[in-house]
Each structure stands twice: as structure tokens, then as C-alpha cells.
Amino acid sequence: MPITIPPIDLLAVAPEIAVSGFACLLLMTAVFLKGKGGWVNACVALVGLAVAGWFALCQGAPRSAYSGMYAADGFTQFFKIIFLLGTGLVVLVSVKYNEEENMNNGEYYALLLFSTAGMMLMAAASDMMTLFLGLELLSISLYVLAGYARNRPGSNEAALKYFLLGGFAVGFLLYGMAMIYGATGHTDFAGIGREAARGADNRLYLVVGAVMLLTGLGFKVAAVPFHQWTPDVYEGAPIPVTAFMSAGPKAAVLAVMIRVYAQSVSFMHVDWLVWLSVLAVMTMTVGNVAALVQSDAKRMLAFSSISHAGYAMVGLAAATREAVASVAVYMLVYTLMNIAVFGILALVARKNEQRTKMRDFAGLARSNPVLAVSMTILVFSLAGIPPMAGFMAKFYVLMAAVKAGLYWLVLAAVLNSAVGIYYYLRFTVHMYMDEPEEKLPPVKASPALVVAIALSIIGVLLIGVVPSAYLEMAGRAVVSF
Amino acid sequence: MKLNQYLPVLIMTLAAIGTAAGMILLTSIIGPKKKFDDKMEPFECGVSPIANPKSRFSVRFYIIAMLFILFDIEAVFLFPWAAVYRSLGMFGFAEMLVFIVVLGVGLGYIWKKGALEWE
Amino acid sequence: MELLMFYGFGLLALFAGVAMILSRQPVTSALLMILNMFCLSALYALLDAHLIAVLQLLVYAGAIMVLVLFVIMLLNLREKKGIITKHQASLQVVGVAAFGFFVMTVVSRLNTAALPKSKAASAGFGTVEAVGRILFTDYVLPFEIASVLLLAAIVGAVMLAKSKV
Secondary structure (H helix, E strand, O other): OOOOOOOOOOOOOHHHHHHHHHHHHHHHHHHHHOOOOHHHHHHHHHHHHHHHHHHHHOOOOOEEEOOOOEEEOHHHHHHHHHHHHHHHHHHHHHHHHHHHHOOOHHHHHHHHHHHHHHHHHHHHEOEHHHHHHHHHHHHHHHHHHHOOOOOOHHHHHHHHHHHHHHHHHHHHHHHHHHHHHHHHOOOEHHHHHHHHHOOOOOHHHHHHHHHHHHHHHHHHHOOOOOOOHHHHHHHHOOHHHHHHHHHHHHHHHHHHHHHHHHHOOOOOHHHHHHHHHHHHHHHHHHHHHHHHOOOEHHHHHHHHHHHHHHHHHHHHHHOOHHHHHHHHHHHHHHHHHHHHHHHHHHHHHOHHHOOOEHHHHOOHHHHOHHHHHHHHHHHHHHHOOOOOHHHHHHHHHHHHHHHOOOHHHHHHHHHHHHHHHHHHHHHHHHHHHOOOOOOOOOOOOOHHHHHHHHHHHHHHHHHHHOHHHHHHHHHHHHHOO | OOHHHHHHHHHHHHHHHHHHHHHHHHHHHHOOOOOOHHHHOOOEOOEOOOOOOOOOOOHHHHHHHHHHHHHHHHHHHHHHHHHHHHHHOHHHHHHHHHHHHHHHHHHHHHHHHOOOOOO | OHHHHHHHHHHHHHHHHHHHHHOOOHHHHHHHHHHHHHHHHHHHHHOOOHHHHHHHHHHHHHHHHHHHHHHHHHHOOOOOOOOOOHHHHHHHHHHHHHHHHHHHHHHHHHHHOOOOOOOOOOOOOOOHHHHHHHHOOOOHHHHHHHHHHHHHHHHHHHHHHOOOO
16 A cells, blocks of 8 residues: 655744754754753744744645644744744843853753744644644643752752643643544544534533533643642743743633634634633633732743633623734733733842742832833733723733623623732832832843843834734734634 | 463463472472571671671762663564554655664764763 | 453552552552553553553553652652641532543443444454554655654653753
8 A cells, every 4th residue: 555645834834843943953952052052942942942943934835744742823923923032022021140140051942932833833733643742842842941040949849840730630641632533533633523413323422522622721820729849940040031931921821712712613603602701700810819919920821821711701702803813912912921021020020039939129219220221111911001001902802702792701700800900000109109128239131032022122112102003914814713 | 462372471471470389488488497696697609798788879870871771662663663664665664764873973072071981 | 261351450450540549658649550550551452452462561560650750759748738728628529520420421422322332342452563564655644754753852862851951
């Protein structure tokens, strides 16, 4: 029996190839430069991301590749750009941090790039096989990155907790996939959708499988009640890694949720909607309420990231084309602002991350006014105060939810935003109104960090002032679905 | 492939279990049992033990076992490849080349990193 | 005969699994786990998944169990009397009961559900060659991703476990 050679669509996976290739290159520079050349490594990583970005931009017409395992469409493209931007910002944030903490450089960036490749595969996955491998590539790299500050017990604890709970969650995910496959006989989302629409005989298995899939994905996106790992892991991991974890992977999992939902729409429409709504409300509320009582900035931002996932899930529950586009824009904005906030936190925390408390921001307005203003803009955006991008992003998501008739969900989101404003403004209060407890030399941002913060502030203001352009872009991306 | 092709495997398994169990059983039945203090002590090549055997193993074993598993999994992929190599031709060769090169980078990395050395 | 072997290996696997959890000695647990893996491998063979059966032995019962034993020796746990409070014990009972109920529900629904009749496996199904055919054509992409995944895991192992980096 002769074998027909399948077509190989290299252009579709060119960004992943570029990112993985540069990661291999980084491994080589790591062993041949032997810890020297932090700048070289960062530059190699940035070049790799840029090349991947370029490939992603000239991806070409929407198509399905590799026997329907990989979807190279506008949606994939949009999310790939988000991931590449996010990782680029994290690289910029990491340069000085790694130097100060004496963290090994080459492997660090290599792992960042590997996880970026994983995220891109997740966003492009139109088959459970690709989805699972992408998710594992992302997760394994993240487990290691969480424990990257090997001499800090907190970092070790973070890695271990993340790994054990993550492994458990992946078990759920895989079992759910097996159930869905058993019920439908398909691993590709389109096939599952078709089979489910036909009214599969084993509906129960489909439902159990879908619940387990949602559990696994919910863990990765840190949705309540699967969020327990988040504060500890975010607190223990090195700050740039926390920044990375809080942005890209969340966007990737949301992209997967959108795709699973959109491509398998008939995949029990009603149940899915109710579950997502309940998850969204719980996630927003628990995240916000817990964030209120934190005194540690890292922990607070961990809970805030939980609540942001909740807002995004409101859009997911609405599930119209418009809502999906607004979620994509939300993730773009969230990635920009959150990574920059962590960048500033890394600076304020100083060596060994000794000052991550909220009150360590005291007096920043006097010692480094530019940084204080930047931080204010960013937390205003996180809180969703106009005219920042954070407001517009949230606004569009909620508008889409209103149009879909999810009034109570919107009400919950608005109330939660009001709570959120309180704790985000605590940063500003500390910076402008408090005196520092002890005299320390003023913090000074490294050039790379300045670039990162400047980029994200420009992005936040630009999207905040002319959001329609970006929304249209995302809308176009979603049309190709 | 029919299931009865596994028959030799089953017979072999049973034979192995039978031999091992039989030997243990036989020695315990026909062997003399004289217990005295000296005999009941643990020993190391005939001399009394010097160190407590319950000491911790070095983490170096762990990393080598870990790397062994990873490359073991890689080797596993070679079996199905070898089985269809002839019908795949150059395409299959290129596929496996990419796979091996990526893992070759990994091997080069751990080699230069000194992870294989007993430092 | 096949059915008999299925139940035999299935029961043995169950026994090994339960005994593994109940055993207080970590090494005994590990050995019971090997037995469990072996039975699973036999079950795969009964399902005509020949390659998977061999891999199960090679990777799980072989390589991964070596790692498990190394970790047991690395941690070198002293035998400890586990202290389980009444509260915990009752929670465990409730948990097991709830999970049992869940499984029973699912399984009982399975019998009533109109399952599609499983087709007899085509000739050569599950052999090394059959897997190779599909793995290197339709599943090229996952196959290549697997190599990157293994590479990331190699880096991870070195970064976390090596004494000097």
C-alpha cells in the first residue's frame, strides 16, 4: 500500500519554526558564551520574535493545514501577534532583572521562546492533538521558568506547586479529550461539532468530557474555582516570569476556549453558556474581593489577573462574533498593560525582590516622577478608567454582552470593576501621598525597561483613544473563522 | 496480527514467574533453618556494614534518569518510522532528520553544559 | 478466552493499583505499580494496540519506574505513621463515595446508551507499521512538535536538577 505524502504548509507554521529555531540558537549561545553576554541573548530572542512576527504578518489566505490540525486564519494571526508582543515586552523587562539576580540567561530566553511557540500552536490548534501538545509545550516551559530563581525557596515552591497542580489539571484535560473522542470519534473540533450537531448517541459522555476539558482549561486560565495555585505561584516566581504567565498563557487559553466553542458551536450550546457565565461571575468576584485585602503587590496583581480573566470570559459567554473580537482586543490591551506594571514592580522590588509590598511604592512620585506617572497611567488602564485602553476594552466586551442579552452578567462585571478601582488606586495613593519608611537610593529604569514601558503606554493610550481601528482589525480577524 | 501470537510471551511470563517462585519456595522448604544472632545481622560482602544503607541518593542519579527517559521516548519514535521507512522515502527521511536535529541540539546542549559529567 | 484474559488482567491491574495506594512502603508501591503497568500493557495488547502495549512496557514499566525508584531513594522517606484525623477520614469517605457515585452513573448510562458497534479491527490495525503510516503522514505536525516538547523538557530537567548551572 503506497503512502501519499501530505502537503507541507511551511508558511503557516513559519512563526513557530522561527521561534523554536531561535530558541535552539539561544541554547547554543548559552553554552558557548557561558553566562556572559546577557545582552546578546536578549537581542537574539528579540530578533527571533521579530522574525516570527514578520512571518505571522505575511501568513496569507486563511486556510487549514496539516490534515485539519492547524488553522492558519486571521484569528490565529491576531493572537500570534499578541503573544509575540507580550514575549517581546517580557524580554525587555527581564534584561536588567536577570543581570541583577544573576539568573542564567540563555536558557531563560530559550524557555520563553519555547512557551511562545506553545501558545501560538494553541491559538492555531483546530485539533485536540495540536492543542494538547501546544499546551504541554507552554506548561513545561512555564513550570521551569517559575522555579528559575533557584536560590529562592519561594521560587522553588512556586515551581513545585505549579507543576503538581498543573499536571493534575492536564490529567483532567486529557481525560476530557478522551471522553469527547470516545463520544464522537473525532479529535478535530469541526468533526466534534458535526457529530455533536447530529445528536450524538453518547451525549452524556460528550457533556462529561466537555466539563473535564473546561476544568483543565479553567485551571490554566486561573478561573475560580480552579485558581488556588495562582497567588502562590505568581508570588514565588521571578517577577518577569510572573508578568509573562499572567498575560500570554491566559490569552492562549482564551483563544482555545473561543475556538472550541466557535468550531463546535452545537457542542451543547446551552450548557456551555451557563457554565461559562457562572465561571465568569465567580472568577471576577473572587479575584476582586481577594485582591482588596492583599498587602503584597505581587499577590494583589495575581488576584487582579484572575478577575481580568473573568471579564474576558463574559465576552466568551456572549459568544457573538463581535464579542469574540472584543475579547481578542481585551487580551491585547491586557497583555500590554499588565506586563509593564510588573516591569515597574520589578524595579521597585529591587534586588532579591525584597520590596514587593504595596507600601514599597511610597514616595515614588518624588524619587522618580516619570515612573510614577507611567505607573498611574497603567493602573488606571487596569482599573478601566477612561480614556485608557483598559476602559475601552472592557466597554466593548460589556457592550457585546449587552447585545447578547446577558444583562445580569454585565451587571456583575460593572459592580466588580467598581471594586477593582479601589485597589488599583491604592498604588497611586501610596506613590503620591505616602512617605517611604526608609531612605533608599531612587530607582532607575534600565534602557530596555524604559522601552518596554514606553511601548506599552503608547499602546494603551493609542488603543484607548482610537479603539475602533483595533476592534475592526480584530473583527476582520474573526470573520475568517 | 492475531492474539495467539502473544502465546509465547504468555508462556515465557508464566515460566519466569514459575521459576522464580519455585526457587524461593523450594529453598524455604528444603533449606535448613537455623537462626542465630550473627546470621540475622545485615552484612556487606561478609563484613559487618560500615555505613547506613538508608542514606540519600545523589540528585545526579535523578538527572541522568530524567535525561534517559527523554531520549528513550525519542528512540521510541524511531520504531514506527523504521517500519514504514521504505514507503515514505525521502519525505520520511526529512521528517526524521528534523526530529533528530532538534533533539541533537538538546544532546549538544547537555553535553556542553556538563550535565553528563559526574561533577 | 479473550474475555477471560481481559477480566483476569483487569482484576489484577485493579488489585495492583489499590494495593499500591494502600502499601506503606514506597518501594513496594513502586513494584506494585510495575505490575499495574504490565497488566495495562496486556490490556492494550488485547485491544489490538500492539505498539502501545510495547511502549507501555518500554517507557512506563521500564524508564519511568527507574525514575520513580530513584526519586524514592533520593527522598529516602522514613516510615511514618500517618495521622488522619476523624475530620479528614470522613472527608475522604465522602470524596470516594461521591466519585464512586459519579462513576456508577456514567457507567450505568453507558450500558443503556446505544453505542455504535465497534468494527472489527482491520488487518494490521495497531501494528508498528500501521501507526507509522498515520504518524508520519497525517500527524506530521504533532510529531515534530513532540521533538520541540522533548527539547524543552531536556532544558527544564537540566535547569532544575543540575547542581551547578
